[in-house]
Amino acid sequence: MDTNELAHVIEAILFVAGEPVNLKDMQRALDVTEDETRLAVDALDSDYSYHRRGITLKRFGEHIQLSTRAEYAPYVERLLQPIQKQSLSQSALETLAIVAYRQPVTKLEMEAVRGVKCDYSVQSLVNKGLIEEVGRKEALGRPILYGTTDKFLSHFGLRTLDDLPKPPEESTEAEENDPLVP
Secondary structure: OOHHHHHHHHHHHHHHHOOOEEHHHHHHHHOOOHHHHHHHHHHHHHHHHHOOOOEEEEEEOOEEEEEEOHHHHHHHHHHHOOOOOOOOOHHHHHHHHHHHHHOOEEHHHHHHHHOOOOHHHHHHHHHOOOEEEEEEOOOOOOOEEEEEOHHHHHHOOOOOHHHOOOOOOOOHHHHHHOOOOO
């Protein structure tokens, strides 16, 4: 099967699946190599981008999914009038940021950064599938370690955790200009 035909088969699978599909699962199902799969996915992605199609290929972690092109989303929403999405609370966002940047991280470590309990936020994020248990820390009590999921990457439009914005550095300039800092 040539790259073009393989790209069309992948497009059909993604259309029917509706959900993110793991690249390794795709490769096994189609009985093709990893390089062939990646070439076909790249060709499909290039075609969508070049022709500015209404859909685009979304990549995150080892998953791919068809998605509405961002600039066309308002028109789709206007027609379909989707139910209001439930947004994350400020405390959940703060907790999620800690997990994203410090993973794997325990609840106690999250609470040390935030200065308040994180039980509800952690449970909410687990229930939404944005974070998950990734192991146990080799420490007293063997606390649970948390990390982000591929759903987190998808939700925030990231391919990998390396795409996260760099956190602001501790401001030494502010300290230098502050007469109260020795």
